[in-house]
Amino acid sequence: MPTYTTNPVQDPEHVDPPAGSAPASASTSLHTTLTHPLSSHRDLRRDEFWRTIPAYAQAGAAEFGDHKWQQRHTVTSVAQLRATLGTLVPESFFADLEAGIAHAPMSLRISPYLLALVDWLAPLSDPIRRQFIPLHTEQQHDHPMLRFDSLNEREDSPVAGLTHRYADKALFLPQPSCPVYCRFCTRSYAVGNDTEVIEKMKLPATAARWEEAFAYIESKPQLEDIVISGGDTYNLSAGHIETIGRRLLELPNIRRIRYATKGLCVLPQKMLTDDAWLDALTRVVELGRKLHKDVAVHSHFNHANEITGFTEDALGRMTERGIHVRCQTVLQRGVNDSPAAMTLLVRRLSYVNVHPYYVYVHDMVPGVEDLRTPLHVAQKIERHVRGATAGFNTPAFVLDAPGGGGKRDVHTPDVYDRENGISVFTAPSVKPGKQFLFFDPIASLDTEAQWRWTQPTQRREMIDAALG
Ligand SMILES: *Cc1c(COP(=O)(O)O)cnc(C)c1O
Ligand code: SF4
Secondary structure, X not given: OXXXXXXXXXXXXXXXXXXXXXXXXXXXOOOOOOOOOOOOOOOOOOEOHHHHOHHHOOOOHHHHOOHHHHHHOOEOOHHHHHHHHOOOOOHHHHHHHHHHHHOOOOOOOEOHHHHHHOOOOOHHHOHHHHHHOOOHHHOOOOOOOOOOOOOOOOOOOOEOOEEOOOOOEEEEOOOOOOOOOOOOOOOOOOOOOOOOOOOOOOOOOOHHHHHHHHHHHHHOOOOOEEEEOOOOHHXXXXXXXXXXXXXXXXXXXXXXXXXXXXXXXXXXXXXXXXXXXXXXXXXXXXXXXXXXOEEEEEEOOOOHHHOOHHHHHHHHHHHHOOOEEEEEEEEOOOOOOOHHHHHHHHHHHHHOOEEEEEEEEOXXXXXXXXXXXXXXXXXXXXXXXXXXXXXXXXXXXXXXXXXXXXXXXXXXXXXXXXXXXXXXEEOOOOOOOOEEEEEOOHHHOOHHHHHHHOOHHHHHHHXXXXXX
């Protein structure tokens, strides 16, 4: 079990930005933008950081380290957040949040662990707060080209909750809930509770729907690789983890499976105290080894502050059991959009044996325009990250082409009109002959280009020019 000292880490150099100021944006140099006091990737927090939160002040390490306690205290409403934080933040913060929720595609859901890692003395600039707690004052108008299900997952789904876009791999969504709800979720069309802005497509966790998916997978000999996502596989029971894993591994055509989960980031405690679940996963990994098939876990960390002593201990247990964990990160403005923040994240992931696999450019989904970055920011950060550590721990920076083109290297647009923020991608092995458009956030463009986007005819002309 982890050991903890009782002195919370304080940052002597932390400067609180003026209230309401915009979070740090893209143009920052390598050593100046750490938003966290711990600048080394090896300095993992092992203090009792949660005790500064009024509602958790009495919780000991054993309680806070228990996944059931974490689940019981998960915050899903403004009233609960207010009761948890007490007077740590002013009342105006909660009013801002109420208004933010009214315009958000994802409902509120955050674990005590992540909540306690937020710097509540500077919540506006905190990279964890920004990902999970929507504030109306930072929401921006959507780009006119945004839409829900921007990746066209439903169109590429032969069975509800099974997206078959690439020749040899498919994405299976067994159920629609997660241990946390990320503001920026690309699957906001189906994941989580209905909100004021969107009624979700229903993906019930029924045996009948799963069987339909397995039958389809079995009927397509070219399919070798299944991503089990969601929703989040953390929210599947131990029994279901094993049933799904066995069922897929026993199909002769399937060579590789991956369980996708945000859970390691949100609730690493589960790997330390939910033995039944970890044992079930371990048995699937062992079965894979016996059958000479690959089983991996795909996690999702976006900032170095999300990786603590709990994470190190959780990953330690998984490593002992031979469970390979990769990471898929989402690039977000004011969260990880600087070379320094991304390099620290990549090094820290590598340090705890998580293999950085992808960094995704934020998808063009509505309601989270303040989190999107232009393509050139991804290109710039990639140049800085490459070379900072082992090549095999250097993530590929990709853009999931809107409309179903699949993942494309950020350095490979066929055209990039930076002035108007329009890039064009092609994907010969996925959708031959088609062009895919990506649009930088309008707020990142100069004022003339911003004006052009308000004019429908100019819009059409800019897009036609880029398409050539
Ligand atoms: C991302 C994704 C996959 C897996 O792609 P990899 O590049 O192999 O990680 C499979 N199917 C769909 C629909 C996806 O979006
Ligand atoms: S954990 Fe993944 S699927 Fe769930 S809300 Fe976050 S991004 Fe969406």
